[in-house]
Amino acid sequence: MKSISTTLVAVVVLVVIVAAIAAVFLMRAPGGQEGAGEExxxxxxxxxxxxxxxxxxxxxxxxxxxxxxxxxxxxxxxxxxxxxxxxxxxxxxxxxxxxxxxxxxxxxxxxxxxxxxxxxxxxxxxxxxxxxxxxxxxxxxxxxxxxxxxxxxxxxxxxxxxPGSRYLTSALDFVKATDPNAKKVAIIYKENEFSRTVAEGARKYAEQLGFQVVFYKSYPADVSDLTPILQELAASQPDIIIGGGHFQDGQLLAKQLAELNINAKLVSILVAPALPKFYEALGSLADGITYPAQWEMGVxxxxxxxxxxxxxxxxxxxxxxxxxxxxxxxxxxxxxxxxxxxxxxxxxxxxxxxxxxxxxxxxxxxxxxxxxxxxxxxxxxxxxKIDPETGLQIGHDMILGQWQSGSKVIIWPPEAANAEPIYPLPPWSEKG
Amino acid sequence: MVFTNAVRRALRKARLTLAAYIILGVLYLAFPHYSQLIATLMFYMILAQAFNIFMGMTGYIDFGYVAFVAMGAYGMALAVESLYELGWASIIVGFLLAVALSVALASMVGAIALRLRGAYFAIATIGVNEGVRYLIEGANLVGGSEGVIIVRELRATFGRETANFIMTGLADLALLLIGITAVMITALILSTRVGYALQAIREDEDAARALGINVTRYKVMAFTISAGIGGLLGAANWALKGGYVEPAHVFNIHYTVEAIVMVMLGGPGTLLGPIIGGLFYGSMNYFLGVIKPGLQLLFLAPILLAVVVALPKGLMGYVRERVKDPRLRELLT
Amino acid sequence: MPFADLVVGTLLYGALLGVIYGIATAGLSLIFGVLKIVNVGHGAFMMIGAYTTYWFFTLYGLNPVLSLPFSLAIGALLGLAFYYPVVRRVIDAPEMASLLATFAMGLLLQEAARMAWTSDYRGFSWEVARLEIGGVSIYASKLIAAGLALLLLLFHYVVFYRTKLGLAIRAVVQDREGALVVGINVDRIYALSFSIGIAITVASGSLLAIYNPVGINPYMGAILTLKAFVIAVMGGLGSIGGAFIAGVLFGLFENVSYVVLTGIEGVQPLVLTRFIAFTLLLVILLVRPKGLFGR
CATH class of the missing domain: 3.40.50.2300 (Response regulator)
Incomplete structure (x- = not known):
């Protein structure tokens, strides 16, 4: 009995395979709806x-x-x-x-x-x-x-x-305009092409604006504990912490900053806080965290x-x-x-x-x-607006978003802002 | 004389497999619309074949195999990046450097890992793959996590038209040649003493050693050959064709898993098996992705389960068991 | 910050994470020890556990600790559901058949999870106290997760060494034919071992979610599989205690090497700790080809 069923399955599988290979070459893609004669x-x-x-x-x-x-x-x-x-x-x-x-x-x-x-x-x-x-x-x-x-x-x-090199500039502009006493910037980023470009761009821009970059280090992909690097970061006593990478590590970064009770006047994290799930994941800890965004719903x-x-x-x-x-x-x-x-x-x-x-x-x-x-x-x-030579985007500006009581608001630039910023970020211990 | 005889026998063995590549080559020219699909299929076929030379024949599973492909990609990218002013010579140097780097890594890994057995070997090689990746990223070697981009260099040296031809035509031709080389090497191994020795190792390594077979020598040989072909593949497909070698991509262990799946689907240790497996896996995935974007992997998983339950020795294993005619059997090796 | 605090912090966090690594590897080790199958889909099962805890907490407000029994039950059922139609048929097939089968199982779970729950990165906030240990601040939930991991290990140990089932499993591991002769239903032992192994794996996913309640998504399994492989081999495949000790070592080593590496100019210390950890694996295998506690 068993051999018959196995043979049957085998034959079916073989037929499917042949059909599949043939189909790849014969099928046409299911496209959009065909319109009635319009261009x-x-x-x-x-x-x-x-x-x-x-x-x-x-x-x-x-x-x-x-x-x-x-x-x-x-x-x-x-x-x-x-x-x-x-x-x-x-x-x-x-x-x-x-x-x-x-x-x-x-x-x-x-x-x-x-x-x-x-x-x-x-x-x-x-x-x-x-x-x-x-x-x-x-x-x-x-x-x-x-x-x-x-x-x-x-x-x-x-x-x-x-482009990535201008991602975190809005956060720096904001601090520059808001608080002349904030001087020390810590940059912590995920080690990949995108985040590294962003981090390098941020470092250059920070130095241009007269900030002092006191910490500049990266962590690997799929990281599950940031304790060592965050402890070293805390030791540099930054006023501003900027960086991040993607969703998973961005959530972890925020969580562990809170866990290790590392406070700064501004925390700005790439990518992760821009999505609603960030608040679900972090709850009230997310309040006050800022993020650079290409766009945000309230602009x-x-x-x-x-x-x-x-x-x-x-x-x-x-x-x-x-x-x-x-x-x-x-x-x-x-x-x-x-x-x-x-x-x-x-x-x-x-x-x-x-x-x-x-x-x-x-x-x-x-x-x-x-x-x-x-x-x-x-x-x-x-x-x-693009640069005619290279095709690079030069017209578009980043905005700086911030979580406030569970909603995302825009705090920078002034022409796009729809809320007063929370600054400085209250210490983690006050958020429970 | 002995050697030419072996080549003749190998050619006879490889008839069907070579035919498969030549048919793909003809299809490539006849249907330019499908050229990149065919190139992708060839990439999968070669990946399976190169992997099969070591894994299929010795039974050792090298989970970190993709590291050799990555080495090849880096070899080509670095050669073009630093020597692009030499024009075509930089690409030739690239292929040589690709083989050199992957073989060098293979010899190092071989010296350590080949003393291990079974799962210990498999997982030690994962360690090598991840170790190399994080060394590159952490110590900021050869571009670090940003990798190496050679598009600008190619375009500067060869101009837009030729650079595009290199990335989409020449790279594909290279793939075809690498595929044929892999077929011939596999066939040669299968039809000489080396093949028997490897088979003996797969069946029972200790018995093979007792019989006086130089186990280490044959293992290292298969390991480095397999790595070298992987290096060529990386140079052609990821560096030349993609133009961008990024560590997070080229060290992705998913490629090794795919290679295992394809070899297993077709039948390990055979000549035709990896090619059938590669064709099947590659086209199935593509086909499902085209008709049901987003759902292809959900469909693919039960198909794979059905295959493994029904045909635990792979497609070729199944067919061969049922073919009685010895001539047909030989054709199907 | 004083150097001492840096060391205390890295040691504490390293050890706790290591305990989680350890329990996350125990199921893999058990399945390999009994069935001689390397479960390539390991991480996907952990992902299911993480989602279990997440959903019970988010939908019903269930204390994450109490989701553990559910994870164990779900894991046990999943194990049986995969054992009879698939795993059973590949036990005696070549090694590669089982690799392909477990790969497909993982793929199925991952894609099913994506279809059911989307690929959003999820997390939850379970409000627990934050403690100060030796000048280092830490969430109590991490300690709870590690404590539960130890409890689970104890449970595992009791099943294995103090029950008839455990005796039968050990008999099958030692001599399958002999076990058959004395009337042990080997097939059933395989089924139960696979089921227990998956149950522990799914539960370890829950513990991971308690430890790090962020970044839960259908694709989180790949890196977990990788780490479990390395730790299982380091400890000696099939040795559950070995897996545990290797887990702690791995966690500690990753963190401690940071302290050393951060002194080197021009490198990224946290990225390089990965390199160091994998080098450690190779060195251990060079000295002991069957891992620290392998036979």
């Missing part, structure tokens, strides 16, 4: 829905889809007298660099997308860039804050995020208040929120999801492309890339 511009996006970047990946995908839906409901993009609807095709890259390469190519050559939005993270964008460049497809890099991608000479890659960017030289483009923040919620609920079954800055960045990528298309008046890639150089817009995400 379409198709955007491709390899994005992490599984693996270590899945939280940010899904956010940026929903953000991009939300803005696309907004544009389509406004009647599409007008390019040289013709109106186009946007469509987005995406695949899950599993946060895996090897996968990004083949999926990017698939989007370009098989799904014939007209433009690309990059995967989340600099590492993955690095792998997509040569494929985009070889095929001459313009890629809007969202979620990739590395400065280095834009030093490689790629002509078809442009950036949405404020006051609006069509009524546009900086000199910029013009307003795209949905207002309320419109973006509305479309974000509807996409999250209808297409991803996420009730009550709030957009993080990753979502806003994904949406901003679509806006940059739409505006450049309108400016170019044609869908030709080179013309659109050229138009991108003159693009200078204020959006719900903030200012957007």
């Amino acid at each position: 379409k511009i198709v955007i491709g996006m390899p994005i992490s829905l599984t693996g270590k970047y899945s939280v940010e990946g899904e956010m940026s995908l929903i953000g991009a889809l939300a803005v696309i839906e907004w544009i389509n409901e406004q009647g599409g993009v007008k390019v040289g007298g013709k109106t186009y609807m946007f469509d987005l095709k995406y695949y899950d890259d599993e946060s895996n660099p090897d996968r990004v390469i083949s999926l990017t190519e698939r989007l370009i050559t098989q799904d014939k997308v007209d433009f690309l939005i990059s995967p989340y993270s600099s590492g993955l964008t690095f792998k997509a860039a040569p494929i985009a460049d070889k095929n001459g497809v313009l890629m809007i890099a969202q979620g990739a804050a590395s400065d280095k991608i834009f030093q490689q000479g790629y002509q078809y890659v442009v950036q949405v995020y404020t 006051k960017y609006s069509p009524d208040k546009v900086p000199e030289g910029y013009e307003w483009y795209g949905p207002t923040i309320d419109e973006f929120l509305k479309y974000f919620t509807s996409v999250a609920e209808s297409r991803f079954q996420k009730q009550g999801l709030k957009p993080s800055y990753h979502a806003a960045g994904g949406g901003a990528a679509v806006l940059m492309l739409a505006k450049a298309l309108e400016m170019a008046g044609t869908t030709d890639t080179d013309a659109v890339r050229k138009a991108m150089n003159n693009l200078q817009i204020q959006t719900f995400f903030g200012k957007l």
